[in-house]
Each structure stands twice: as C-alpha cells, then as structure tokens.
Amino acid sequence: MKIYFIKYRTIYFVLISLIIILILSFLYSRSISIKTFNNKDNLYYEGNGESNTVAFTCNVDWGEELVPVMLQIFEKEKLKITFFVTGKWAEKNPELLRKIYNNGHEIGNHGYIHRNYGNLSYKINLEEIKKADNIIAKIIGHKPLLFAPPSGDFSEATLRAATDQNHKTIMWSVDTIDWRKDSSRDIIIKRVVSKSKKNSIILMHPKEETIKALPTIIKELKNKGLNIGKVSDILK
Structure with a gap:
C-alpha cells in the first residue's frame, strides 16, 4: 500500500x-x-531613411473646418504630408478626403472610429481596420498602406491585425500635444523644433494653435537643414 x-x-x-x-x-x-x-515587424516610432527628412502626420477624426486651412499652408510651402483619417470621418467628409488626396498628400488608416484599440480583440481590431480601409479605398481609389492606432493605443492583437492587412503601424517620436488646452502656438513651436531630427515622425491634429504654429515650425525645421515630407519618405 x-x-x-x-x-x-x-x-x-x-x-x-x-x-x-x-x-x-x-x-x-x-x-x-x-x-x-x-x-x-512593421512598427515605427521614427523613420529609417538616409536623407535629412522628417515626416508630418496629421490625425483626423474631427476639425474638418480647419483642414482646408492646413492644406493652403502646405500648398504654399510645397509640402506633402501624411493624413491619418478614421473611416467614420471619411464617410462624413468624402469630398474633403478626396481633395487631400488629390493635393498629393498621403492617406493613412486611423481605424474606423476613435477608440482604444489596445483593449480590443484581434477580430475586432481586424474588423475596424478593414472597415476603414474599404471606406477610404472607395473614396480615393486605393487602400492605405499605413495605419496609426487612435491615441497611440495598441496591443499585439492590433499590430498583428494591421500587419495582416498589409499595413505598417505608425506611431510618432515628436508630439505637438496640440489637443491640450494649454498648448499655445509658442509651446507647440518649441516642442516640435527642439525635438525634431532626421527621421522624426511629428504628430499633429487640425487645431487652431497648430495652424498658427505651422509657418514658423516649417521655417525653423528648414533652418535646421531638415526636409519635410510624408511617412513613406522616411521609410526604406
């Protein structure tokens, strides 16, 4: 026993x-x-290019009344940047999205609605990204190649869903933090100019103070010997 x-x-x-x-x-x-x-695998906080270039990115889920003013500034300065738009915003503003694209700017996927993707399952992440892809493609004629998670919130499931949709996931290395109430023109300029270097990805939104800051930011970055372009310009 x-x-x-x-x-x-x-x-x-x-x-x-x-x-x-x-x-x-x-x-x-x-x-x-x-x-x-x-x-x-396809996650970028900054570029890996060889030239002295930074990328401007503008995340759009609101502020459509200010986007045309931004476009005027970029047209005057002969700059092309990357706009990440949500599918829901694109549905409501197809003509404006088409104008952004026809002006030569790069269009990226910002999910269907602005929510925390890091809290979502792989399946829902994939559904949200696919839905935005389809809406954007219907408006401009082709699917985006880049994805920026709303609020920069993601998980492994988010990254895998984006990769399975053949997207590079784009974050940022320089943040204007222009959505905050205390972000004035001068503060935004200082944040961007002091931190920007070769291959920086600079995040902004369609905000009044950002628009006021843009001409000076562009001038100061050029004075630093930096070119300004799209995300795809700084990725090998």
Whole structure:
C-alpha cells in the first residue's frame, strides 16, 4: 500500500512539474514573440531613411473646418504630408478626403472610429481596420498602406491585425500635444523644433494653435537643414 502511494505521488509530482514547465515555456515564448513582433515587424516610432527628412502626420477624426486651412499652408510651402483619417470621418467628409488626396498628400488608416484599440480583440481590431480601409479605398481609389492606432493605443492583437492587412503601424517620436488646452502656438513651436531630427515622425491634429504654429515650425525645421515630407519618405 505504501509503495503504491509513493509511486502515485511521484507520478503526480512529475505530471504537475511537466504542466508547470509547459505553462512557463508558453508564457516565455509568447513574451519573446511579442517583443520580437513589436521591435521588428512593421512598427515605427521614427523613420529609417538616409536623407535629412522628417515626416508630418496629421490625425483626423474631427476639425474638418480647419483642414482646408492646413492644406493652403502646405500648398504654399510645397509640402506633402501624411493624413491619418478614421473611416467614420471619411464617410462624413468624402469630398474633403478626396481633395487631400488629390493635393498629393498621403492617406493613412486611423481605424474606423476613435477608440482604444489596445483593449480590443484581434477580430475586432481586424474588423475596424478593414472597415476603414474599404471606406477610404472607395473614396480615393486605393487602400492605405499605413495605419496609426487612435491615441497611440495598441496591443499585439492590433499590430498583428494591421500587419495582416498589409499595413505598417505608425506611431510618432515628436508630439505637438496640440489637443491640450494649454498648448499655445509658442509651446507647440518649441516642442516640435527642439525635438525634431532626421527621421522624426511629428504628430499633429487640425487645431487652431497648430495652424498658427505651422509657418514658423516649417521655417525653423528648414533652418535646421531638415526636409519635410510624408511617412513613406522616411521609410526604406
């Protein structure tokens, strides 16, 4: 009886040990997979190009009344930038989106609606990105190649969904933080000019203070020897 007890107890401990090892191996491999995916697969906080260029990105889910003013500034300065638009905004403003595109600017996917994509499952992430892709493609004639998660919020599921839609996921290295009430023209200028360098991705929104700041930002960046372009201009 005692021998059987020892035998079964040994088997029990062996099984428990194997289960623990399998669980730890799974968690370890998953963490390595996430780290590798985040670091190497289609996620960019800045560019990797060779020229002295920075990229302007404008995330659009509101502010359509100010976008035409931004377009005038960029046209005057002969600049082409990247606009990331939500699918819902595109549905409401197809003519304006078409104008942005026809002016030579790059159009990226900003999800269908502005929500925290990091809290969503892979399936819902994929649905949101696909929906925005289809709406944008119907308006401008082709699917975006870039995706910027709203609020910069993402998870592994978000990255995988974007990659499965053949998108590069774009973040930023310089933030105007122009959505904050205390972000004046001068503060925005200082934030951008002081932090910008080769391959920087500069995030902005259609805000009044940003529009006031843009001419000076453009001038100061050029004085630093930096060209201004689209996200695709700073990616190999």
